Amino acid sequence: MDAPIPFNRPFLTGKELGYIAQVLENRKLSGDGELTKRVSRLMETMFSARRVLLTTSCTSALEMAAVLARSDRPDGEDEVIVPGYTFVSSANAFVLHGYRPVFVDVRSDTLNLDETKLEAAITPRTRVIVPVHYAGIGAEMDTIMSIAARHGVMVVEDAAQGVGATYKGRALGTIGDLGCYSFHDTKNIISGEGGALVVNRPDLVARAEIIREKGTDRSRFLRGEIDKYTWVDVGASHLPSELLAAFLLAQLEGMDAIQQRRAHVWTRYRRALAPLEKVGHLRLPIEVASGTNYHMFQILVDSLATRTRLIAHLKARSISAVFHYVPLHTSPMGLRFGRVSLPVVEDIADRLLRLPMFPELSDEQIDRVVAEIGLFYGTGADGTAISAS
Ligand SMILES: *Cc1c(COP(=O)(O)O)cnc(C)c1O
Numbered sequence: 176m177d178a179p180i181p182f183n184r185p186f187l188t189g190k191e192l193g194y195i196a197q198v199l200e201n202r203k204l205s206g207d208g209e210l211t212k213r214v215s216r217l218m219e220t221m222f223s224a225r226r227v228l229l230t231t232s233c234t235s236a237l238e239m240a241a242v243l244a245r246s247d248r249p250d251g252e253d254e255v256i257v258p259g260y261t262f263v264s265s266a267n268a269f270v271l272h273g274y275r276p277v278f279v280d281v282r283s284d285t286l287n288l289d290e291t292k293l294e295a296a297i298t299p300r301t302r303v304i305v306p307v308h309y310a311g312i313g314a315e316m317d318t319i320m321s322i323a324a325r326h327g328v329m330v331v332e333d334a335a336q337g338v339g340a341t342y343k344g345r346a347l348g349t350i351g352d353l354g355c356y357s358f359h360d361t362k363n364i365i366s367g368e369g370g371a372l373v374v375n376r377p378d379l380v381a382r383a384e385i386i387r388e389k390g391t392d393r394s395r396f397l398r399g400e401i402d403k404y405t406w407v408d409v410g411a412s413h414l415p416s417e418l419l420a421a422f423l424l425a426q427l428e429g430m431d432a433i434q435q436r437r438a439h440v441w442t443r444y445r446r447a448l449a450p451l452e453k454v455g456h457l458r459l460p461i462e463v464a465s466g467t468n469y470h471m472f473q474i475l476v477d478s479l480a481t482r483t484r485l486i487a488h489l490k491a492r493s494i495s496a497v498f499h500y501v502p503l504h505t506s507p508m509g510l511r512f513g514r515v516s517l518p519v520v521e522d523i524a525d526r527l528l529r530l531p532m533f534p535e536l537s538d539e540q541i542d543r544v545v546a547e548i549g550l551f552y553g554t555g556a557d558g559t560a561i562s563a564s
Pocket residue numbers: 231232233234235261262264265307333335336356357358359368369370
């Protein structure tokens with residue numbers, strides 16, 4: 176039996192231990208030390224971001240954004256618009272802070288928020304729009320930003336999958352009022368768990384620092400701007416340890432190499448699977464001219480039954496392919512906010528399958544995955560049928 180091909184394998188640049196050793200030497204393990212500063216400034220430079228605040232996850236960055244965007248209306252009266260096809264945190268971080276989620280359909284090509292359906296979802300209670308950059312391809316930010324401006328609504332980019340990707344030359348996460356990054360093991364740039372809040376509006380920086388520091392003005396105190404710090408607002412503990420910042424610094428410095436490897440894997444998959452798309456067995460992810468970070472390689476098959484059988488076929492050959500996102504609007508929690516119909520989400524959620532995708536995936540492994548998918552459909556590599564022998 177061939178060696179197993181995992182769905183994901185966290186990539187190490189080789190410099191992680193060196194930076195972690197520096198933290199041990201510094202004898203400062205808690206947050207906001209030398210390594211946190213270095214990695215935050217590096218991200219600000221790399222992405223042309225006004226202010227990057229490290230957090231313990233993208234979920235916690237989204238929660239900070241939810242607190243920053245909240246009005247003083249009672250719970251349930253602020254609304255947040257989110258795509259129905261996304262990770263639970265895009266909605267839940269807001270629900271936890273008293274918002275009512277309003278789910279909008281996605282575009283069938285990018286699976287990003289369908290900007291043509293956005294305006295109809297806006298009400299006088301709308302506070303925030305959360306575009307999710309699915310698979311590291313930018314949502315239609317120009318349209319989304321202009322609709323948001325017209326209605327006086329904030330935009331919080333869920334750029335968990337979009338680190339290092341761009342939209343019209345601008346880094347994802349730096350276009351909305353706020354942006355949220357994830358450095359979870361499954362993302363492009365990792366620290367095991369981790370995230371960042373990108374604060375693009377200067378008037379939000381001071382309050383963001385306070386919310387991140389348990390509702391205190393400790394950040395100003397540490398900069399020597401005040402002589403004692405105290406409780407001034409709501410907040411929580413969102414700082415990651417210096418150990419995670421050290422790990423992240425090594426990853427960010429290796430971002431170009433990581434991106435190149437992912438591009439190679441993605442392109443090889445797409446080329447090799449093109450014949451199967453041509454004969455109509457499956458649909459491949461959209462190919463954009465530039466700006467993607469090649470976060471994911473997902474295919475669309477014709478039905479849930481086919482997907483279930485294909486997963487089993489691959490699993491029997493030690494290949495791990497996974498699906499994700501039970502639609503939020505039909506989930507038990509989502510239904511508490513009412514029933515809506517989102518035709519594209521409902522159409523694709525049962526048919527989408529993610530293939531193994533990580534920088535160290537070898538050409539041989541990619542070819543093996545592709546060959547097995549071909550065998551599943553009973554076709555040769557060129558898409559032609561193989562007669563049963
Ligand atoms: C991974 C992911 C998150 C959550 O990231 P964490 O860092 O694990 O909290 C949120 N939104 C999207 C779209 C994601 O893919």
